[in-house]
Amino acid sequence: xxxxxxxxxQILELLHKAAYIDAHRREVSHTCDGRVLATLFYEPSTxxxxxxxxxxxxxxxxVIGFAGAQLASVTxxxxxxxxxxTVSNYVDAIAIxxxxxxxxxxxxxxxxxxxxxxxxxGHMHPTxxxxxxxxxxxxxxxxTDLTVGLCGDLTFGRTVHSLIETLCRFGNVRFVLISxxxxxxxxxxxxxxxxxxxxxxxxxxxxxxxxxxxxxxYMTRVQKERFFNEDDYLRLRDxxxxxxxxxxxxxxxMAVLHPLPRVNExxxxxxxxxxxxxxxxxxxxxxxxxxxxxxxxxDELPGYVxxxxxxxxx
Amino acid sequence: xxVTSIQDGxxxxxxxxxxxLKVLQYLKIDPSKTRLALIMNTDxxxxxxxxxxxxxxxxxxxxxxxxxxxxxxxVDIVRGxxxxxxxxxxxPEHVVNVITCVNPRCVTTTERGIDQMFHLAHxxxxxxxxxxxxxxxxx
Numbered sequence: 001x002x003x004x005x006x007x008x009x010q011i012l013e014l015l016h017k018a019a020y021i022d023a024h025r026r027e028v029s030h031t032c033d034g035r036v037l038a039t040l041f042y043e044p045s046t047x048x049x050x051x052x053x054x055x056x057x058x059x060x061x062x063v064i065g066f067a068g069a070q071l072a073s074v075t076x077x078x079x080x081x082x083x084x085x086t087v088s089n090y091v092d093a094i095a096i097x098x099x100x101x102x103x104x105x106x107x108x109x110x111x112x113x114x115x116x117x118x119x120x121x122g123h124m125h126p127t128x129x130x131x132x133x134x135x136x137x138x139x140x141x142x143x144t145d146l147t148v149g150l151c152g153d154l155t156f157g158r159t160v161h162s163l164i165e166t167l168c169r170f171g172n173v174r175f176v177l178i179s180x181x182x183x184x185x186x187x188x189x190x191x192x193x194x195x196x197x198x199x200x201x202x203x204x205x206x207x208x209x210x211x212x213x214x215x216x217x218y219m220t221r222v223q224k225e226r227f228f229n230e231d232d233y234l235r236l237r238d239x240x241x242x243x244x245x246x247x248x249x250x251x252x253x254m255a256v257l258h259p260l261p262r263v264n265e266x267x268x269x270x271x272x273x274x275x276x277x278x279x280x281x282x283x284x285x286x287x288x289x290x291x292x293x294x295x296x297x298x299d300e301l302p303g304y305v306x307x308x309x310x311x312x313x314x
Numbered sequence: 315x316x317v318t319s320i321q322d323g324x325x326x327x328x329x330x331x332x333x334x335l336k337v338l339q340y341l342k343i344d345p346s347k348t349r350l351a352l353i354m355n356t357d358x359x360x361x362x363x364x365x366x367x368x369x370x371x372x373x374x375x376x377x378x379x380x381x382x383x384x385x386x387x388x389v390d391i392v393r394g395x396x397x398x399x400x401x402x403x404x405x406p407e408h409v410v411n412v413i414t415c416v417n418p419r420c421v422t423t424t425e426r427g428i429d430q431m432f433h434l435a436h437x438x439x440x441x442x443x444x445x446x447x448x449x450x451x452x453x
Contacts, residue, residue: 079426100421102446106428121419123447 032061131285
């Protein structure tokens with residue numbers, strides 16, 4: 001399951017639902033009573049797993065699952081499809097995370113219950129993108145007509161690619177791609193922006209020179225392993241660290257996002273700045289997972305009025 | 315150089331020069347069991363050089379696969395020593411178990427019993443991408 005499988009209306013509906021859930025936590029707390037979600041994590045990702053599980057518990061459901069393939073029957077050589085077919089008999093929905101790219105597709109074809117992709121290797125991580133979108137929605141009330149700066153490792157950061165591609169579907173976004181030459185955005189992502197007439201992009205190396213233009217600054221980790229030599233890494237590293245000095249050049253309404261975990265690319269001093277939105281992003285991640293889980297297996301949310309389809313422009 | 319004409323079979327013309335053997339392999343035609351003529355690196359007014367494959371006693375071939383490996387090729391169907399039909403391969407939307415994904419991180423490298431599936435990505439380059447991991451196909 002990728003975000004491309006969801007229509008634009010379905011994505012907006014999820015955003016709408018997440019906001020409703022946030023405002024009506026008590027009312028929605030029994031809409032998944034008696035239902036069970038399996039979280040099958042073939043690689044550890046405590047953050048994502050806790051988010052999925054908390055989301056289910058807050059809707060009144062229960063969770064089973066494993067974290068780490070060494071605990072699972074994979075070590076006995078069971079295929080993904082067989083595991084999924086088995087677990088399908090136990091639960092109402094499955095969230096799967098797997099180090100292999102495309103594992104979620106294998107799972108969804110084998111399953112007889114809904115499957116949610118909780119990350120498949122470097123390929124997709126759709127619920128992260130949903131969390132990013134929800135954060136933009138809650139900060140700006142919209143996910144279009146924004147200048148979005150993406151900074152750091154734009155070559156290997158799947159969250160960045162997925163966010164760009166999804167924002168392109170809604171249109172009217174100016175992208176500012178801030179990275180060293182070694183970590184530029186791959187061509188297929190650039191193609192995607194070029195194929196969207198209402199979107200545009202610029203590629204720059206320096207964060208300071210553009211930070212004043214941005215509505216959103218999406219930071220990513222610049223990993224040492226990505227460089228050929230240590231000197232390049234040390235030279236470039238500081239350029240892409242966000243601190244109060246750089247942030248003082250930015251607009252007062254700018255939102256700073258980060259998929260987390262961060263290492264040093266955002267200084268701790270920035271956390272107290274009202275523009276820091278990355279911990280809010282985590283909350284939104286859980287709310288979006290609640291919206292998703294409730295949509296696939298939950299009862300109707302009491303008092304919730306669905307989004308009118310006509311509000312979406314084709 | 316002279317190659318005798320075939321009576322019944324097909325002629326695959328305008329095969330990109332030097333790739334005829336690869337084309338046979340993808341079409342799953344076994345040269346040790348099939349009567350065929352290969353002409354490689356011959357002159358072509360249209361492309362400069364080309365390969366030609368003539369296969370005797372073959373009714374049809376998988377045009378989808380041919381479109382994949384030699385999209386500029388043309389196929390002449392021969393009956394009784396005459397060309398009775400000319401067909402053009404097209405780019406298939408989906409190919410199953412023809413190309414193998416080369417991405418070592420792809421789930422197809424470890425999961426047993428699943429098909430190798432690729433789809434045509436509609437970009438300017440018209441490349442094929444793995445259904446699972448979206449890696450570009452290498453032919």
